Amino acid sequence: MTIQTSRLTDPTVRAFVTAVNAHDREGFMSILAPGATMADDGSDRDLADWIDREIFSSNGHMEVDNESNNGRDLLASYRNDTYGEMRTHWHFEVEEDGRISRFETGQA
Structure with a gap:
């Protein structure tokens, strides 16, 4: 069962998913902290x-199936035109100012 984006617990993670799904690059970049980092499949x-x-x-495009760690860990179906659809996990580190300093993703 997919969780509606508007019902995601963490407001910063909710903004991240919303920006991804709306293809809103400016909105996406605005929620990343300066110097933000990321990893994919452990690298x-x-x-x-x-x-x-x-x-x-x-x-x-992300469809969130499950969230944990107060909404900062997601299990989601992620699809794009390059790889099609895959089951993925996401982990977010959110700073006190509400911006993401690091996110990690990979196949679940």
Whole structure:
């Protein structure tokens, strides 16, 4: 059963998923802290290159199936035009100012 994006617990994570699904690059970038980092399948990646390739140029879309850790860990179906659909996990580190300093994703 998919969780509606508007019902996600953590407001920053909710904004992240909303921006991904709306293909809102400006909104997405505004919720990342300066110097934010990310990893995919356990390896650190270049953030700008990854988000362009995996989200914005390939029509990335998330459907959240489960959340834990106060909404900062997600299990989601993620799809894009490059890889199709896959089951993924996401972990977010959110700073006190409400911006994401790091996120990690990978196949679940």
